[in-house]
Amino acid sequence: LAARKEGYRYFMEKEIYEQPRVLADILTGRLGEQAVRLDELEADWLRPISSVTLCACGTSYHAALTGSYLLERLARVPARVEIASEFRYREPVLDPNGLFVVISQSGETADTLEAIKLAKAQGLATLALCNVDNSSIVREAERTLLLRAGIEKGVASTKAFSAQVLTLWLLALYWGQARAVLSGERHARELTALRAVLNVMQVQPRVHERLHRLSKRYLHGHGFFFIGRDLFYPLALEGALKLKEISYLHAEGDPAGEMKHDPIALADAELFTIALMARSTFYEKVKSNVEELSARDATLIAITTEDFELADDIIQIRPYDHPMLEFFEMLVVVQLLAMEIAIRLGNDVDMPRNLAKSVTVE
Numbered sequence: 001l002a003a004r005k006e007g008y009r010y011f012m013e014k015e016i017y018e019q020p021r022v023l024a025d026i027l028t029g030r031l032g033e034q035a036v037r038l039d040e041l042e043a044d045w046l047r048p049i050s051s052v053t054l055c056a057c058g059t060s061y062h063a064a065l066t067g068s069y070l071l072e073r074l075a076r077v078p079a080r081v082e083i084a085s086e087f088r089y090r091e092p093v094l095d096p097n098g099l100f101v102v103i104s105q106s107g108e109t110a111d112t113l114e115a116i117k118l119a120k121a122q123g124l125a126t127l128a129l130c131n132v133d134n135s136s137i138v139r140e141a142e143r144t145l146l147l148r149a150g151i152e153k154g155v156a157s158t159k160a161f162s163a164q165v166l167t168l169w170l171l172a173l174y175w176g177q178a179r180a181v182l183s184g185e186r187h188a189r190e191l192t193a194l195r196a197v198l199n200v201m202q203v204q205p206r207v208h209e210r211l212h213r214l215s216k217r218y219l220h221g222h223g224f225f226f227i228g229r230d231l232f233y234p235l236a237l238e239g240a241l242k243l244k245e246i247s248y249l250h251a252e253g254d255p256a257g258e259m260k261h262d263p264i265a266l267a268d269a270e271l272f273t274i275a276l277m278a279r280s281t282f283y284e285k286v287k288s289n290v291e292e293l294s295a296r297d298a299t300l301i302a303i304t305t306e307d308f309e310l311a312d313d314i315i316q317i318r319p320y321d322h323p324m325l326e327f328f329e330m331l332v333v334v335q336l337l338a339m340e341i342a343i344r345l346g347n348d349v350d351m352p353r354n355l356a357k358s359v360t361v362e
């Protein structure tokens, strides 16, 4: 078993480091000079579709949320997101001309499988984003985009999540092309960013070392807030989920703008706030949200390119002018942070207590 970890301490660590290779596989054959290609879906199949519903559980749900921002922005198609276990029981009203997208690493999650069956029964077009070919969900779906992430062993999903997000980005762009809704300049900017994404996900030894050192300061306290806006809100949720899964510490992800409506009631020095402060995305607004927390004495860890004097700790990231590049750069940070904290606490990060890799019962 040790050999298969290829020198890494845990499968989770290996899988975090593997992400650039996974993203390269996903882009193979799909990233042209002028356009994105997705051979699995013809433009004619997508064109008549009037809306999209994304449905998933757990980490895959966070990818779905991220995808909803991308699909509305790049394809200009109305997008909504559903947690599979809620969706199937609430007599949902669906757009008969809509596309129902399910996202699942395993392809076997019971609630997600039932959700796609329900959408199919109502006559919607269906698409699965799955990591396992010939899984139950793939067999149910009309169309599939396989994730190409390779086998994921760590119960805490890392490379499957980045694969889901990248695949959704490609889908959004491809759909935007099919509907001709993007300006030439905007389209070119997306393609340039896609070409840069592999480098961004390369773990920088400097950053990993920093997180390793930093982790010892954050083993106690009464909780963690991960906050961000826009695309960085689903990332905040995912950062909190990673930490909870393997460290067993309490964490929550919140939209930074919602702070004042309740989470701020918890703020004090024992509350660790991880602020996802993306230069590309409403930086000043997030900054003022963070300042409010600081005024309540919250302990602040800022993930940012900027200097931020109120932060107790800064995790310096590289500057990018595209939100998705900042997203992937910060994703690596939150994954490694969760892992380093959990390792210091003496936990088996590959086999967290009470959790299963795939949940095939309701």
Ligand code: G6P
Pocket (backbone or CB within 6 Å): 057, 058, 059, 060, 103, 104, 105, 106, 107, 108, 109, 112, 155, 156, 157, 355, 356, 357, 358, 359
């Ligand atoms: C379980 C796993 C999570 C995963 C979720 C959905 O809870 O522990 O890591 O995100 O199921 O799984 P799926 O295979 O459908 O993506």
